[in-house]
Amino acid sequence: MPELHLLVLLQDGQAAMSLAEVFAQFGAFLRTFFVEFGPRQFFTVGALLFCIGWYGVLVRRNAIAVLMATEIMLNGVNVIFVAFNRWWGLKITRAAFTAAEQVLSPVGQVFAIFIIIVAAAEAAVGLAIIIAIYRARRTANIEDLNTMKW
Amino acid sequence: MSADMMVIIYWWLFTIAVVGGAIGCVTFRSLYHAALSLITSLAGVAGYFVLLHAEFLAMAQIIVYVGGIMVLIIAAILVSQNIMGREIKQDNNLVWPALLASGAWFCIMVYANMRMAYVFDPEGSWLASNVEQVGWSLMATYTLPFEIAGLLLFMAMIGAIVIARKEPPDA
Numbered sequence: 656m657p658e659l660h661l662l663v664l665l666q667d668g669q670a671a672m673s674l675a676e677v678f679a680q681f682g683a684f685l686r687t688f689f690v691e692f693g694p695r696q697f698f699t700v701g702a703l704l705f706c707i708g709w710y711g712v713l714v715r716r717n718a719i720a721v722l723m724a725t726e727i728m729l730n731g732v733n734v735i736f737v738a739f740n741r742w743w744g745l746k747i748t749r750a751a752f753t754a755a756e757q758v759l760s761p762v763g764q765v766f767a768i769f770i771i772i773v774a775a776a777e778a779a780v781g782l783a784i785i786i787a788i789y790r791a792r793r794t795a796n797i798e799d800l801n802t803m804k805w
Numbered sequence: 806m807s808a809d810m811m812v813i814i815y816w817w818l819f820t821i822a823v824v825g826g827a828i829g830c831v832t833f834r835s836l837y838h839a840a841l842s843l844i845t846s847l848a849g850v851a852g853y854f855v856l857l858h859a860e861f862l863a864m865a866q867i868i869v870y871v872g873g874i875m876v877l878i879i880a881a882i883l884v885s886q887n888i889m890g891r892e893i894k895q896d897n898n899l900v901w902p903a904l905l906a907s908g909a910w911f912c913i914m915v916y917a918n919m920r921m922a923y924v925f926d927p928e929g930s931w932l933a934s935n936v937e938q939v940g941w942s943l944m945a946t947y948t949l950p951f952e953i954a955g956l957l958l959f960m961a962m963i964g965a966i967v968i969a970r971k972e973p974p975d976a
Contacts, residue, residue: 699914700823711831714831714900727830782877
């Protein structure tokens with residue numbers, strides 16, 4: 656049974672920092688942010704992608720544009736999955752017939768593959784629904800599709 | 806120039822493509838331009854995957870997203886022509902509340918990212934290509950989810966055809 660590395664630990668269990676301390680720590684964080692290549696950078700970009708996609712879902716009026724914003728959100732999650740898998744270091748045992756060896760676990764990449772598969776299915780069905788609605792109503796504007804709105 | 810420096814430079818190039826493309830996708834008024842901007846963003850994410858030693862995912866990203874989903878989206882935009890017009894307002898009245906909500910969530914994420922101590926094993930991280938391990942995982946460890954994903958794609962294909970087809974004239 657391989658030893659499980661904890662992915663993320665809280666740095667301290669103390670009470671909340673004061674605002675000045677938070678800003679000081681943020682300054683140190685920013686200084687190292689631009690010259691490093693690590694999980695923090697990818698986490699930040701993934702969170703930014705998720706938030707941009709969320710903004711698009713909230714703001715856009717066209718159904719196809721909302722679908723594209725959803726794809727941006729899914730990609731933000733994918734980036735974080737693959738980046739954490741890159742530095743995780745979890746070893747698993749791979750047994751084939753008579754030999755067994757310890758290899759690094761690619762479970763984050765497998766999860767990202769399933770996310771891509773579900774995104775493809777969602778895009779196909781979603782666009783089919785949008786085209787059917789467009790045929791019936793001559794519009795793809797979400798605000799016009801309020802028949803089932805309470 | 807060291808290899809680490811090259812990686813950081815490429816990382817910044819891909820970051821500009823990814824974030825700029827995503828912002829363009831949610832702000833461009835013409836839907837067609839938004840779709841092209843999304844292609845830039847998705848290709849940049851594929852570049853991230855190459856930097857992270859996830860070559861299989863990088864290829865899957867380009868084939869599935871840029872080659873499949875984006876062609877589908879552009880075809881849907883072209884089919885529904887009167888929504889492409891530049892003069893149509895594309896945003897609703899929620900721009901500032903939406904900016905506030907997503908910006909606040911981003912600040913929370915950055916704060917958590919800053920306060921977390923990542924406990925990683927630097928010797929145990931991927932340093933080379935790992936397509937073989939991904940294949941082993943899909944075909945040995947996660948066989949059942951893989952089969953179910955195939956079933957899901959099959960059902961989605963049939964559902965999309967049934968929903969989007971034209972009704973026959975005699976029906």
